[in-house]
Amino acid sequence: MDHTLDLTQDAAALTARLVDIASESGREKALADAVEQALRGLPHLTVDRDGDAVVARTRLGRPERVVLAGHIDTVPIADNVPSRLDSDGVLWGCGTSDMKSGVAVQLRIAAEVTSPNRDLTYVFYDHEEVAAELNGLGRLVRNHPDWLAGDFAVLLEPTDARVEGGCQGTLRARVETSGRRAHSARSWLGENAIHRAAPILSRLAEYQPRRVDIDGLTYREGLNAVRIEGGHAGNVIPDHCAVTVNFRFAPDRSEEQALAHVREVFEGFDVVLTDSAPGALPGLSHPAAVAFVAAIGGAPAPKDAWTDVARFSALGVPAVNYGPGDPKLAHTREEHVAVASVLEAEQKLRDWLTG
The missing domain is CATH 3.40.630.10 (Zn peptidases)
Structure with missing residues (x-):
């Protein structure tokens, strides 16, 4: 052709x-x-x-x-x-x-x-x-x-x-919780990792993103959950849960500063970086x-x-x-x-x- x-x-x-x-x-x-x-x-x-x-x-x-x-x-x-x-x-x-x-x-x-x-x-x-x-x-x-x-x-x-x-920078990270696996009929013997993710979602819901003025332009940041993974079967108390968050950050932050901010927001949880690109x-x-x-x-x-x-x-x-x-x-x-x-x-x- x-x-x-x-x-x-x-x-x-x-x-x-x-x-x-x-x-x-x-x-x-x-x-x-x-x-x-x-x-x-x-x-x-x-x-x-x-x-x-x-x-x-x-x-x-x-x-x-x-x-x-x-x-x-x-x-x-x-x-x-x-x-x-x-x-x-x-x-x-x-x-x-x-x-x-x-x-x-x-x-x-x-x-x-x-x-x-x-x-x-x-x-x-x-x-x-x-x-x-x-x-x-x-x-x-x-x-x-x-x-x-x-x-x-x-x-x-x-x-x-x-x-x-x-342009904005972008970062994705997994915020992870752990628990103890058990039969759901005897849930008191386990520790539900999905339930432990509730504070992660609460922090996201309460998060107040920055607006940053650079060279006369206003960049809006955003921190959002984009995926939740957890659970094994319909009768098992899960021992692991991960909330994937996406942080869109203003270009006055470096990738390192952006990751430090995400870790600060989710202090007390394991935060695992999966993807990052600078603004x-x-x-x-x-x-x-x-x-x-x-x-x-x-x-x-x-x-x-x-x-x-x-x-x-x-x-x-x-x-x-x-x-x-x-x-x-x-x-x-x-x-x-x-x-x-x-x-x-x-x-x-x-x-x-x-x-």
Whole structure:
């Protein structure tokens, strides 16, 4: 099957083309090949590849370098490929919002902006929608951090075309209780570990999360139970129970500080860390960020989620989220994006990089 990309198409038409090249996580090779082939045809770019991640860069000697990044994979298709354009100018299909419209904007800028006012790095990476250890951007951080060097980064995740600064950190931990197993007919001979979890739930119900102002953005924290495990059979007093909690923390906390806070909340219980990722400060005071916000317009908002901007932040590169599409539509069967939103994002990025 011919997967050639025509970068002379506008970003909306290119989005449809990208959607029609299926690229569920772990099956990105065909699209990565198409992206690489299209970029290697642009003489003003140098192109490198690691697995199914493709990185292209200008080398114009500008005093500032900006990274534009986006993942090429999607969640599993839900009978929503091939793409469909309706009469109202809405494009439907898997990945239209998250985030092939953002990838299409990147490709259009890469093809059309041959002499930008800043040097540019374009990053197209795999495995974003699955386990963090498989993430292609994380692999680039480990294998080729020099490919990602820059002064400022824009992750073209869907944001409804507004700038969202930084991101929350996220931590998951198991808060565990123990007891003594017994027959439920003689429950007084045992100690019920599930009952002992009641104070854990009470502390969660009474928890008052912080609101933190950073660079004019208000980040809201949250600490919630997301899973409870316990019990052996319908006639057994359980001797173990674990409540999995998810702490979404503001980016002024480190992962270590976040874990210390969770352990403080659940003092007296065993707390076992199972997963953690740092947040990212918004970095909106950086001159490139100031210019970007001015070019896009509107008031920036905090990113109430974790995104890969955190990986750039860990490299010392301030980063924001900005892209066409409604994030609430991500991963849904009804995923779609307005053509006008895609074209607007393309034009605003072009104006910022050429003005």
